[in-house]
Amino acid sequence: MNAPKSDKTHICLGAFAGAHGVKGDAKIKTFTETPKGIADYGPVTTEDGARTFTLSIVKVLSDGFVIARAPELKSREDAQALKAARLYVDRAALPAPDEDEFYLDDLVGLKAFDENGAPLGEVRAVYNFGAGDLLELGDIPDVKGVRLVPFTKEAVPAVDINAGRVTVSRAFLDLEDEPVLKNEDGQLVSNDVDVDLDAMRQEDS
Amino acid sequence: MPRSVWKGPFVDRYLLKKAEESQEGKHKGGIKSWSRRSTILPQFVGLTFNVYNGQKFIPVHVTEDMVGHKFGEFSPTRSYYGHGADKKAKRK
Numbered sequence: 133m134n135a136p137k138s139d140k141t142h143i144c145l146g147a148f149a150g151a152h153g154v155k156g157d158a159k160i161k162t163f164t165e166t167p168k169g170i171a172d173y174g175p176v177t178t179e180d181g182a183r184t185f186t187l188s189i190v191k192v193l194s195d196g197f198v199i200a201r202a203p204e205l206k207s208r209e210d211a212q213a214l215k216a217a218r219l220y221v222d223r224a225a226l227p228a229p230d231e232d233e234f235y236l237d238d239l240v241g242l243k244a245f246d247e248n249g250a251p252l253g254e255v256r257a258v259y260n261f262g263a264g265d266l267l268e269l270g271d272i273p274d275v276k277g278v279r280l281v282p283f284t285k286e287a288v289p290a291v292d293i294n295a296g297r298v299t300v301s302r303a304f305l306d307l308e309d310e311p312v313l314k315n316e317d318g319q320l321v322s323n324d325v326d327v328d329l330d331a332m333r334q335e336d337s
Numbered sequence: 338m339p340r341s342v343w344k345g346p347f348v349d350r351y352l353l354k355k356a357e358e359s360q361e362g363k364h365k366g367g368i369k370s371w372s373r374r375s376t377i378l379p380q381f382v383g384l385t386f387n388v389y390n391g392q393k394f395i396p397v398h399v400t401e402d403m404v405g406h407k408f409g410e411f412s413p414t415r416s417y418y419g420h421g422a423d424k425k426a427k428r429k
Contacts, residue, residue, distance in 0.1 A: 145422050163420030173423070232428040236421035257418060258426050263397040263411040265426040282367075282385060282396040284429050291428065303366040304396070 142220040151211035158211040176219040246302045346376035373409030388412035
């Protein structure tokens with residue numbers, strides 16, 4: 133799926149997915165932290181800013197979909213015609229984040245530098261796979277592909293959104309390769325943990 | 338069928354060795370690991386492992402909640418970029 137690229141002044145919060153019922157309710161796919169969040173930041177606009185909708189949530193569905201109502205949508209046909217239209221909100225409408233919290237859209241695109249000021253590419257994406265937030269750095273000089281660094285104070289000591297730069301500790305970039313699964317003699321290591329089965333059986337008996 | 342309790346959790350031996358080395362100050366940028374099948378043990382809490390997903394290494398900072406899970410669970414092999422919207426990242 134191609135993610136709509138939000139610019140720094142407008143943030144994409146969702147997209148119309150079709151009509152629901154006969155009274156002008158719309159089904160909307162939300163991209164927000166919680167599905168109801170799409171109605172939390174005031175009126176939303178279409179990509180070209182031509183139409184504005186004041187959404188109120190009627191029902192939350194599964195998989196990030198909601199049924200929403202807006203006075204600007206008078207009939208089912210209105211809602212159906214807007215299918216696939218993306219909904220944006222002004223960046224200024226989002227509340228200021230807490231200390232050491234950053235909106236993902238603010239982080240993406242920042243230039244990365246090491247502790248000595250040498251360039252380390254730029255932040256391409258921010259992930260969280262269940263073990264903390266990660267920054268994906270791309271376009272690193274002399275490095276093929278991308279590198280991921282944990283978004284911690286140790287690995288990323290400084291973030292300056294206004295200056296458009298982050299400082300990344302070079303130690304966390306994993307720029308050198310290591311031999312794979314081999315011990316000091318160059319042989320493949322055993323996969324099992326040492327377990328004294330006889331001792332365990334004696335304990336059981 | 339679950340793994341028999343008497344066997345104990347499975348961990349690749351080299352990972353235990355690297356974890357011990359990390360406690361002594363080595364592997365500052367994280368322990369590089371291809372062992373997605375290894376179980377996360379209590380002695381790994383606080384360490385960072387770079388777990389291979391077939392393409393790149395995903396940093397996995399181990400916390401208490403992760404004990405008993407496998408490393409591979411935190412290093413997905415398929416990527417979905419998603420949308421930023423109002424989502425936030427917290428620097429810990």
